[in-house]
Amino acid sequence: MARTIDDRLENLRVRRSGTDAESFRRVNEAAQIDLLMKSATQEAWQKRARSQPYTRYALGAMQAVGVDYTRIGIETAERIGKQLVSGLSVGVEFRLQGSVPLDVHIRGVSDVDLLALLADFHTYATNGVRSRAGLYRSPATVTSLDALRGLRAEAESVLKAAYPAATVDCTGGKCIELSGGSLARPVDVVPSHWLDTVEYQSSYLEHDRGVTILNKKVPETIDNLPFLHISRVHERDAYLLGGLKKAIRLTKNVKNDAENVASAMQLPSFDIAALMYHANQDALRSGSIYELAILRETQRFLDWCYRNPEAARQLRTPDGSRIILDSEAKAAGLLTISNEMDALAMEVAKEQVSALRTVNPLWSQIDEALRNSYVPPAA
Numbered sequence: 001m002a003r004t005i006d007d008r009l010e011n012l013r014v015r016r017s018g019t020d021a022e023s024f025r026r027v028n029e030a031a032q033i034d035l036l037m038k039s040a041t042q043e044a045w046q047k048r049a050r051s052q053p054y055t056r057y058a059l060g061a062m063q064a065v066g067v068d069y070t071r072i073g074i075e076t077a078e079r080i081g082k083q084l085v086s087g088l089s090v091g092v093e094f095r096l097q098g099s100v101p102l103d104v105h106i107r108g109v110s111d112v113d114l115l116a117l118l119a120d121f122h123t124y125a126t127n128g129v130r131s132r133a134g135l136y137r138s139p140a141t142v143t144s145l146d147a148l149r150g151l152r153a154e155a156e157s158v159l160k161a162a163y164p165a166a167t168v169d170c171t172g173g174k175c176i177e178l179s180g181g182s183l184a185r186p187v188d189v190v191p192s193h194w195l196d197t198v199e200y201q202s203s204y205l206e207h208d209r210g211v212t213i214l215n216k217k218v219p220e221t222i223d224n225l226p227f228l229h230i231s232r233v234h235e236r237d238a239y240l241l242g243g244l245k246k247a248i249r250l251t252k253n254v255k256n257d258a259e260n261v262a263s264a265m266q267l268p269s270f271d272i273a274a275l276m277y278h279a280n281q282d283a284l285r286s287g288s289i290y291e292l293a294i295l296r297e298t299q300r301f302l303d304w305c306y307r308n309p310e311a312a313r314q315l316r317t318p319d320g321s322r323i324i325l326d327s328e329a330k331a332a333g334l335l336t337i338s339n340e341m342d343a344l345a346m347e348v349a350k351e352q353v354s355a356l357r358t359v360n361p362l363w364s365q366i367d368e369a370l371r372n373s374y375v376p377p378a379a
Helices: 005-017 029-039 053-062 067-087 144-162 198-203 226-239 243-256 269-276 281-288 292-307 328-352 354-358 363-371
Strands: 092-097 112-124 167-169 176-179 187-196 210-215 220-224
Touching: 005 029, 005 053, 005 243, 053 243, 053 292, 053 328, 067 092, 067 112, 067 144, 067 187, 092 226, 112 144, 112 210, 144 167, 144 176, 144 187, 144 210, 144 220, 226 243, 226 269, 226 281, 243 269, 243 281, 243 292, 243 328, 269 292, 269 328, 281 292, 292 328, 292 363, 328 354, 328 363, 354 363
Parallel strands: 112 187
Antiparallel strands: 092 112, 167 176, 176 187, 187 210, 210 220
């Protein structure tokens, strides 16, 4: 951790408050004033471990972004959805995907992923029980690709007309990016349609239902299971008393504050969540009392993933759809983040056990320091 801890604490503060330069320029003037006013009030994590800056950073990096920041993002997405409903010639319905509905976003100003799903067009697995029973109507006369290309083109026109003062960036392959103007938060609109998977045709549970999106740059369609990912992470986090999401947020913040941030960014945030899903559950659950045990397990697991590449390459995303570490670039990003987490864990352990500051501590000593150190809540 070559950057000073004071730099990292400030990065964490402005990132969470939405007052970092990148976020600040992407919201309207009223939102900027609101962000500045809120940033003047210290969060609870800033009042903890006052004489232990590394510990304070680790604890702060685990915490959820304030509920008000999240609420405004969701409300902005809903507002854009209403514009699409009134402006499109086809029916659409909406769902959120990504880090915001999962509550593992780490920025006060986070892009909200809004799925705009065609209401009268979907595809289905032909080997599902409903398909075999003949419960689907005849196949559509247009292809999935053509349907989504039509939706994408019309959505671009509607959004440009509805938000003339905003930046409506249509250059991306998978989404239309909106920011600024009258918008309090940036929103990514993802044209899509439902995919009734084999599992969904049996369970009729929405988290088993797939989504097909468009990459207009190829062009091609891509099938995803965003709600199964969200459901499984939510479920495991609840069992772990919040420990899983804290580990995910911690890793994402360390990634963003890495000295070699370009290397760290090679491991996407989605894959960080997917990896931490496989961390030791007992260790993360103990973090409900001993929060620093979450840091220790995160450090241990990332180190294990790097040192055991063959085993780590067998780990799959929570929805089971693919291998997580499926490229050398991701492995390089993992190494960078793992090294950063090693350094953070060592510094926090030194703060918790003063005797470790005068020696070169063993990992067994660091493990003991982090697993059993209790940091009181803010007074």
